[in-house]
Amino acid sequence: MTTTYFHGGTVWTGAGADEGALLVRDGRVEAVGAAAEAAASGADAVVDLDGGFLMPSFGDGHAHPMFGGLEAEGPNVRACGSVAEIVAEVRRYAQEHPELEWITGASYDGSLAAAGLFDARWLDEAVADRPVMLRAWDYHTVWVNSKALELAGIDAATPEPELGEIPRREDGTPLGTLREWGAVDLVTAVMPPREIETGVRALERAGRYFLERGVTWVQDAWVEPADLEVYLAAAASDALPVRFNLAFYADPRRFADELPGMLAARGRVEASGSPLLTAHTVKFFADGVVENETGALLEPYCSGLHSHGMSVWGAERLAEAVRSADAAGFQVHVHAIGDAAVRQALDAIERAIEANGPRDRRPVIAHAQLVDDADLARFAQLGVIANMQPLWAQLDALMTVLTVPRLGQERADRQYRMRSLASTGAVLAFGSDWPVSSGDPRDGLAIAASRRTVDGEPAGGWTPHEIVPMEAALSAYTAAVAHQALADSVDAPWGRIVPGASADLAWLARDPREVDPHELPRVAVRETYLAGVPCLAGPAASDARPVTPETPAAPDTPARDERSVALRP
Template sequence: MISRSSIGVVGRPDLRKPVLMCCSPSLPKARAGSLASHYLTNAIRFWRFRMPLTVFRNGTVWTGLPQLDSAAEPNALAVRNGRVVAVGAEAEALAAAEEVVDLGGGLLMPAFGDGHCHPAQGGFERLGPRVRGCADLAELIAEVGRYVDEHPEADWIIGAGYDATLTSDGLFDARWLDAVVPDRPVALRAWDYHTLWCNTEAMRRAGIDDSVVDTERGRFARRPDDSLMGTMIEWDAVDAVLGAVPARTTQERIRALAVATEAYAAAGAAWIQDAWVEADEVDAYLEAARRGELKTRVNLALRADPSRWRAQLAQFSADQKRVQAAGFERLTLRTVKFFIDGIIENRTAALLEPYADDPCCSGMPVWPADELRAALVEMDALGLQPHLHAIGDAGVRTALDALAHLREACGARDRRPVIAHVQMVDPKDLDRFSQLGVIANIEPLWLQSDPVMTQLTVPRIGDTRARLQYPLGSLVGSGARVSFGSDWPVSDHRPLTGLPVAVTRQTSQREPHGGWLPEQRIDVETAMSCYTAGVAYQALADDRGVLAPGRVADLVWLDRDLRSCDPHDIPDVAVLGTWLAGERTYTPGA
């Protein structure tokens, strides 16, 4: 098991004290300077002594910083003006503060982050139809029927999250949906968002019939008689249907973002990376921020399209400037997203060797290598942080090669590139993450031998290559930067459900005994750091992720110390409060 002592915590205090400018053109320079100095001094005094002071006490404070074994852990923390001003005995001495929060013996720690998620999609899933979690095909189809009956006004029925393992091959027939919805189009994304299942009316509205042909970036599943089945696999095939769907309104998108960020605040998170933003979604984010609907910070990653990325450059630059000019503390646009490949379960992840169950297939690369390198260079000129989805071992190598070229072509700088998911890594490529300064963003809930793994993943790649999956312990041990995410709504957004899987490599039923690939387990504190300091490093936020004087007071209060729990009990730990820069964003029952 890899321990937290194997990794470092990066960050530096940045007090960012306010600066007051007071200068009138009608005053002599000396007089103006004197007044400016006077007002500046008073402003700083006011900031130090008059802003509300909150003291958290009577609990354990996990700062996220290295702790000497002989030193007692702090039991109090003081916050003023959104930043930590004291920890431990110094904070306890301020207990006569304007506000005191009694931790009741619980744990106060840096707020969690999510380094890779899709909040709008998660919000829309919660609004229905609720197909995620349906136990069998009959329940799934019945839920679609229920939603249709309750929404006679809906022209299209759009949903997501159905379980691809409900059929043996992950393929679903349009006729099954036709039985309950014959006259309105239905389009449902699978749990992985790389596959779409639709009814016959949806295909008709989209102008798709049996004459449609597969492309390099899309496949249309067919029945034995060669007729279209109704399952669309990857970009071009999925978009062939979704392109006919009416666009969501700005109000609908704002509602989904409000629902999603409220869910994250309730889970103890203060920052999330939206890892797939289209140009038409930026306005909704700006309006949501203006209305105060964002309960977490959100950084946007605009998706680069390999077929039109050059045309996107001007729009990306304009959107980046719009978001920056708006000046919302909770909204940034600093990142560009690249899909390097697909997923193993539908044989679209790019592999170095063919799939075990299809020797003619090695996956579906999304980008030609030369185009990817050129695009990274141009996006780097805009100052955008690269965020690359890579699942297969060939996909990961392609991503690393492209980032190595970027560094060679544009020089070394603090760009903090991210490769997300990192499912299969050839052992030859493990050390390249730390060598190239690449952050490995991993979704810990995937690090288990669950039905998706046993029924779909392992049969595709075979037992030998299955052991190359999610080398978390090896990456941490190599000195690579690691951040955690959820890919929500693909999997549960709550860090307290993902954290124990990184520690045990077991399912909730404690299977298998000793853990799946137990050599890749990490300890609890390391996992906590991946969700806090690791995500803050990815967010380019060196003043967040740990608790020390001068750092931003992003906090989560838990009812017990995660380090003293049986890891399998961690999902039952209650979040009692979340604070973003000292402002409470979640209170149970509120």
């Protein structure tokens, strides 16, 4: 048996107490506080926390690790600040990779062209003889060249697809921008399948990204059949860097036919025996987003452009699909941005409970940007977890330029009601939506505990009554995500530092409760432990030192998505 003794700092257990020591034996918490000190003499390794802060590792309750990890597999368009830079980068990459049948990449800034509309002919200047497809930061929009349109059979005669949009020139020919699944699928259907080895590399890359930020569990909130094969291959080769739970994407066009396949997929994951992989969940989209007026609202948008927004399923179809997934024993995870979508999601969950009877289902509503007063208490009443993205609760340019004008000031000031929801007794869990926005919990915690931008505006915080105290915010990124993950139902639970728990830990250089919230992104993550194993610097040692600088390098995703149109998956 191997034991590690931690001392010399604060051990935040997440269970209502601070301690000064921790003993880990064979990957599990053996003792904390005085009991750990008493047993320290027999430890195989000793870690001096150097005045730092040891806590349960973070979980990310809503992210897209495959998308994020794949961004390094193509041209580096995320760093580009103009259309010309993107074209030049695609040209460079294509010239360096003449063997590739398709040039694919992600994720470009959709605000670099008026109204987010990008012309295929611009990409033709970079590559004309091979198809090119680039994903935007929103991950619901792609930009393709003319060759890709040709291979997909998209021309002036192509009808508008269900759940999609093909922007066109005045003569009816497709421009080169495709929006939403129905349109994007026309291109992806003619692309060669991604090699499993490429996907495994992407997962390893994504896992490293999260581990460097103290995260050891991630909810992949959009998994399709090809992604499942990658996860299973990674599990079989011991290549999963962190714990993943898979949420199978529920396509409203074919869900009834796909549900049996989801059941079979869950069985395959369980049969893999991997302690790092589960598949509890089905993901639904109830609406779009406010920024392009597809978020479903109870009252019309101020502009009236799309009136009340978009309902992806409609109330009855969503309720039936949720009931079916729930009856199959899946956890339901619903993207709902607008207050009408949140109500539809709550109604669907309530009907599933009535139809299928009581069980430990832990349904999730993700984002919950707007929640009507009449629906606040329903989260707790129905046992619904509110998984929210705290980084978005700030008055940045995205909010002031796009969101507030569409909602109006009174309605805009009722966004991201994190503290209000928590005060009703609902479980508030945090996620990032990476790579749409930063996957670093420190960035999200800074906003949750201040409601201020990186420039410190406004001085007292935007809607300060919704500020989440730092300790509660830490719990939302740890114990609450563990609750969402059903982690307390496993042999070695995680999310708190208590005897018997898995030693999933994050060691920070400073106590986040004792720094200004906006200093937190500059507080180093010195080490991340998964089941007691150090993931960043190798085996624990008595002279352990920081493995990340006190001031980290700029993240490879923006601390806040700065697009003019933000369609969050």
